Amino acid sequence: MLNLGLLAFAQPWLLLALAGLPVLWLLLRLTPPAPRRMAFPAIRLLAGLKAPEETPARTPWWLLLLRLLIVTLIILALAQPLLNPAARLAGSGPVVLVIDDGWSAARFWPVRQTAAANLLAQAEREDRPVVVLTTAASEQDAPPEASGLLSAAEARRLLQGLKPKPWPADRSAALAAVQDLDLPGSAHVVWLSDGLASPESDALATALQRLGSLRVLRDEGEGLARLALAPATEGVDLIARALRADAAGAGEAAVLAIAGDGRIVTKAPLVFEPGEREARVLLDLPTEMRNRIALLTIEGETTAGATVLLDERWRRRPVGLVTAGSRQEAQPLLSESYYLESALQPFTELRKGNVEELLQRQLAVLALPDSVVLSEDERGRIAAWVNEGGLLLRFAGPLSATRGSADQRSDDLLPVRLRGGDRVLGGALTWDSPARFAPFAADSPFADLELPDDVVIRRQVLAEPSLDLGEKTWARLIDGTPLVTADRRGDGWLVLFHTTANTDWSNLPISGLFVEMLRRVMGVSQGVGAGGGGEALPPLETMDGFGSLGTPPATVLALETGEDAESGVGPRHPPGYYGNDSLRQAHNLSSFLSQLEPLGRLPSGTTASLYQESPEQDLKPWLLAAALLLALADLLISLVLRGLLRPARGAVMPSLCLGLLLAGLTLAPSAQAQQSDDVRALEATLMTRFAYVLTGDDAVDEISRAGLLGLTRVLERRTSVEAGLPLGLRLGRDDMAFFPLVYWPITQTQPTLSRAAVDQVNHFLTHGGTILFDLREASGGAQIFGGGSRGTQDLQRLTQGITMPPLEPVPTDHVLRKAFYLMEDFPGRFVGGTLWLEALGENVNDGVTSVLVGSNDWAGAWAVNELGRPLNAVVPGGPRQREMAYRFGINLVMYALTGNYKADQVHVPFILERLGQ
């Protein structure tokens, strides 16, 4: 192969033929052109006449040049020029493909796959065997292992089924696998790396280089995967954090906070300062919205590392309010618990009940009004809980004032010792006026809170003076008496407000200051720790390599919690939610990764390059086509020169050439389309047919056609729907109105719709049509309108102007789940993508949604060839998945054709019977 940078020739020796061009030039010049032939009646008069001098007529120079150009083009074409050539495979042995398929590879995974496919094509061209080695452990927790010598076709199949894993690559195991490799000849090694370093990456590179020449493909800078760290909580605020590998230069990203139902709660920019690896941003949210956040993800990155799941620990602090046993139930609007509830509700998760109930679940803060009387048993429980880190918030009141110091010895749940009795300020029998707050001390949690003028304290309980009273005091009155005291007890805190939580003793509870103070107290509390000790948490939902949640595979084990449990992220414990009904714990990849490093210097002799999206392109057909066109032109010109083709006017020739060219370039289909409209309309209406949108990408269109064909066959076999062959639909040109269901695969290449097409689609949707949008990407569609992945961006681009109804994920009791088969999820070629449909609301269109949006590439799963064999492998695979895909198709067709009658009670007896078992 001759490589000229952008261009290379696969058969360079053929270029030698170019040397023959001058000879051809001479030959062409020496031979006079064939004479024009001319019929002439008066030939008898001409016969015998000879021109005096016989100088040979010359072929015109431009014709000569044209012919030389044709020959040159043909020679160049035969030399097989390649645009953007991949480097020639070095060595003579097999091609070794090392693919990083850890979490970080999920970003730009299609690019990696394209790169690998290109390499395989190259290996196929050179007839070299291929060894594939992935560096992450498999789902079955098998360490990375090199495949045997495969043919390129086998390797391609292997590659198609490959998915990035949600755990990090295990390069040390890969290193061991490489060291075990025994290859014939020197190999051409290509490492499709994720660009991130690990301790063994240098050793791996060295080991790979020992096999033969090593080429490393990697990402750089902004292209490297970023890691969403678990958010920090500051007080009650949530701070999203992200980590990047390459600290050079400034960087930008955005973090999306997504609710459990997939909607976007907020979006905040993450700015990486130059030289900084970490970026932080405060999620400024109304407290009501904050709790809805289920996960944070870096926008546009679909990796397991770019998504961090949140659980109770990041939610609002759960606060228990002890109410049972209170004696103020009679006047609920004046009770302490009512004031506390009102103040705490906005920013905490408030639970009410007795102590025993409350402590069964995790709590950050336990609020104890004065009116509650605790039993010894409860006291012990609380003490133990506080020792483990809880915060007990107590309020004084008439009860604590009358209890006296004798009782207080036994009451160890107070930060300071209290004097018996209370102090009344500004009463009828006192000289003092009601006291105000002194400014908060700088070390107090309440520091820098603004003091309103109108808050006055009329009664309080007093602390026994002691040496450490000053340290324990968080707030005091202007005369110096402590009003809020706190003390550490074990890992936890005891906090006491020396006044009541209702307005009996002060007007503090009805001021804004009260709420702010409680907020600060919440900020002091630790929050909820991670899990109960020693309990094994079974997986609830786990993430796949692209960072979307799904049903956990059977290989996932329960998560051991507890101090000594070693549970990293791996095949046995992929990131996701673990737990049970009462506890739901997020297991995040980022908890086990503290830093990211870009892949450093590679051993000398390796070639490193970036992933490039422009694949090599064979120019041979183009050159040959150009040569053919020129040859045609040459033919025409010679015909004209010889007088065999006599143009009547000068304009005929150019217009003929132009016509030929145009006919070749644009196969002007419009006239044809016009004529076939009626035929098509008949074709489309004589039988029920399903249609797919022609995207312009032949491969995709073919899959759509084959997919609907497969579905039609299955429908015919299993149901009474006997549909005709599916039809392709050119938006804006063909009438959509004939089709009950239109399948629309979203591609990058489909041009944005014209005005007419948008109107047509809108008309179709508002008049009872159903469109299934398919993003065709693994695990996409977790959120569809938030930027996100490429597919969703294309979806947004293509549906611009189309009035999309509000969408929601398929509700659990939706008709689509029971229209023919009972279904839980809707797999296609991929599993796990969310299927969105029109939020039920108005009962328009017989309750049938007009738009369905999913990402599982259903047509890919349905597609069959002429013999009825499936065309594509399903991922992760198995006949069951394909069967379920067909079932989804049948349900969808039933739903589209029959509407919601299945929502009636038809299945109820059967379902009840099932539930009973």
Added chain:
Amino acid sequence: MTKPLPLRHRAEQLAATLPPLLVAAERVAATVAQGVHGRRRVGQGETFWQYRHYDLGDQPQSIDWRQSAKSDMVFVRQMEWEAAQSVWLWRDTSGSMGWTSDRNHQSKRERADLLVLALSVLLMRGGEHVALLGSGLRPSASRANLTRIAALVQNGEPATDNLPPALPLPRSAQLVFVSDFLSPLEDIDRALRYYGEGGQRGALLQVLDPAEESLPYGGRVRFDGLEQEPSWLVSRVEAVRGDYGRRLQAQRDGLRDICRALGWTCDFHRSDQPPQTALLRLYTTLSQAVTC
């Protein structure tokens, strides 16, 4: 452009611009055919000439009873003797005639067809009997004959022979030959002499394409004949143009000489000229024959 009219219509259009052509009949008595030329004597005809007394031997059918009833005599009605000239037309249909240098021009064949048909229309309007030489039809002045001639002219197959055939004709026949007359002069002489010696009068019209006159080509050209002549390669046509012109002139001169010897007239016509000029000249030629 409107669709060209059928050949016959075009010929009639062309003929309408000229007055009816009466061909001078030299030998009136010799022919038996009748025409509109009143002979100022009694004979067969359609116009009334005179009444005369019934004589023995007159056919009873010729008695004019109306006239006889006016007196005691029996009268016979006699008509003026009308006699017609017969004109025999021939045009060359060989392959060389079906050629044109420019597809906007008529080919020589088309022009010859048009002229022949226009001439027949004119002649028939004058009551002359017209026939196409070699067609086997009798000369006649009827409308039906014109239709037949038109059909024959229009559908005439290309003939291999490019000279008029030698056929026995009445001595009084007038001949009109239209061709390109590019055959060797001896052949033309032989063909015309057959008729000239038989006593018939005639007129020749040579129709040529403009390209045949000017030879407007250049460069290296291989010329192919249209009648199986061997082809001829000319390396530079422009160099032989003068010689060609001289040869063509010689051919025309020879043609003129042959006609003069026979007492015939000879005319030349180019297919890019309007056909009226040629038709007018033929008209004059045939009219002048009266004065001879």
